[in-house]
Amino acid sequence: MSARNSTASPRSALALDEQLLAFDGAQDLLRAWSQGIRPDPNLTVSEWADRHRWLSSRASAEPGRYRTARTPYMREIMDALSPASPVQRVVFMKAAQVGATEAGNCFIGFVMHHAPGPMLAVQPTVELAKRNSRQRIDPLIEESPELREKVKPARSRDAGNTMLSKEFAGGILIMTGANSAVGLQSTPARYLFLDEVDAYPASADEEGDPVSLAEARSLTFAHRRKALLISTPTIRGLSRIEREFEASDQRRYYVPCPHCDQEQWLRFERLRWEKGKPETAEYHCEGCDAPIAEHHKTAMLAAGEWRATAQSSDPHTVGYHLSALYSPIGWLSWARIARAWEAALGNDEAMRAFRNTILGETWFETGEAPDWQRLQGVKEEWKPGTVPVGGVFLTAGADVQKDRIEVDVWAWGRGLESWLVDHIVIEGGPADPACWQKLNDLLGRVWTHASGQPMTIARLAIDTGYETSAVYAWARQVGFAQVAPVKGLDGFNRSSPVTGPTYVDATIGGKRLRRGARLWSVATSTFKAETYRFLRQDRPTPEEITAGASFPAGTVHLPHWADSEWLKQLTAEQLVTVKTKRGFTKLEWQKLRERNEALDCRVYARAAAWILGADRWSEARWAEMERQSAVTADTAANDAASAAPTRPSARRRTMRSSYMR
DSSP: OOHHHHTSOHHHHHHHHHHHHHHHHHHHHHHHHHHHHSOOOOOOHHHHHHHHOEEOTTTOSSOEEOOGGGSTTHHHHHHTTSTTSOOOEEEEEEOSSSSHHHHHHHHHHHHHHTSOOEEEEEESSHHHHHHHIIIIIHHHHHTOHHHHHHSOOOOTTOTTBOSSEEEETTEEEEEEETTOHHHHTSSOOSEEEEEOGGGSOSSSTTSOOHHHHHHHTTGGGGGGOEEEEEEOOOBTTTOHHHHHHHTTTOEEEEEEOTTTOOEEEOOGGGEEEETTEEEEEEEEOTTTOOEEOGGGHHHHHHTOEEEEOSOOSSTTEEEEEEOGGGOOTTTSOHHHHHHHHHHHTTOHHHHHHHHHHTSOOOBOOOOOOOOHHHHHTTOBOOOTTEEOTTOOEEEEEEEEOSSEEEEEEEEEOGGGOEEEEEEEEEETOTTOHHHHHHHHHHHTOOEEETTSOEEOEEEEEEEOSSSHHHHHHHHHHHOTTTEEEEEEESSOOSSOSEEEEEEEEEEETTEEEEEEEEEEEEEHHHHHHHHHHHHHSOOOOHHHHHTTOOOOTTOEEOBTTOOHHHHHHHTOEEEEEEEOTTSOEEEEEEESSSOOHHHHHHHHHHHHHHHHTGGGOOHHHHHHHHHHTTOOHHHHHHHHHHTOBSSOOOOOOOOOOGGGO
16 A cells, blocks of 8 residues: 555545445446447347246146247247337137237237337236236246346235236236226227137227227327237137138148148148047148148148238238147147047037137038928927926026017926927016016926926026016016026127126116116027027937937927917028128128017027026036936937927938038
């Protein structure tokens, strides 16, 4: 140490130390500043995911580092969402189990860490948005160190991180449901992630199409915006994702044949197996027709590429379609797909699910009403007012008219096989107290089962569309345990044909009761289409019945006493495709004749069966219901033999599904 320093006073030495510390601090600040102004690595979304994304065991069946190579077809889709790409809108119509949602979460993580800005993520409902936040977004942040640094942990006093909003440096993620107009209009958004758009309601709180409302939030960002729309499709003419895909360049994922190298996109009709042996399923090349074993799939996917098959109406929009045939090994195998196909044969509902969730294609709903005269030929003989063997519980549908209430009583059995048990017309209408008393008496009426057991109506669903207050008052008087007031809704509801109950205000005796009634909402379109599908099913011939053949699931059995007027009412509507004022197409039920009470009553009785839970009963529950009704396999077989049509009907021609062509 120099003499100068040795003779320095303690105060001057302290000042020198402070200067040195300040200098060191300035250097640290300079280094931090230089690092801060250094541009981030020019990563794409897929590169970011491979470098920074970790999958949680809470949210993934394959926890650990995210690997785009596991689903190589997602690489181009994710990279189209990168800032360097000129693409502004990505449309992905896909099957289940192909990794689409996780790719969307990679998009969210990339925005938070690498390209911050306001982002809007939309689920079909607010409740689903909350569930997605807990099950997917929270693990996304917790398992990735870089994201944990960007998003503060949730605290009661920290408004920056809540269930439906996550703040990060330079941006915010807002999560909402398509049923909330307020959520969709809450803030401008440079980035959009619209998940399962086909499950969105037709309108958000009567404010308009949810997709249009969400996309309007990004218009101010012009060419810098990015939107990802993904969904499993639903019904042709109603599917949003199909409409968006058809307006795009319609890209397909081409993979090479391991035998002849011909590149092709995978089609279900080229998956072949021995009948009854789905485990033998192999894909046959469209070039050399050689069978391709599934173990080749990994190499085929890695060598694949997306190719446009159409001209897009918007150069900034790209569209992709992918079926479950591309699902990686260990997820959904070709054998399981073949098994699902065999299980769906003969069941329209199962076939619709197969087409939507496995092929990633829309279901064509014809809505063709069967000819009422043909139904004359399939009527069966059983004693009026009795329940045939096979029916294990009763429901009723009531349609309220100005001068009467019409009620149809239906019996239900396994596979939703059904029998019309009674048709009652109560004269007087809702203004007549005696009319309601007769309906009240009907709830206690007994029908005799073929086994001798007495049966009453388990649940009666009554329409509230006419004289709503009177219906609520009566339902409240008799109790909601046996009665379900229902409100019909237009359109198809993919998630559930019946929702509720919701508590609604009721006016009873001139007094308004808050939450005085319980109301169920019914997607009548779904049950009308189902009824017509069941009526169009091929039935076994009398000879086949004698030989032991059974009726297919869902068969609608009609009694010999059902007259021509009732049959005409049951087949009084048809499903047609119409155009809206905005130029979109939609499916709409239209009357072929004025009176349709039989169809309405059938829909309400079917809704009552759904409310009771028949669609979700286990095998054990059905066995218990049959035991209570004294239904056995022997008696059911005898009933099938005795339930032959009163006169043989012409055998319907069987046609293959059009989408297999």
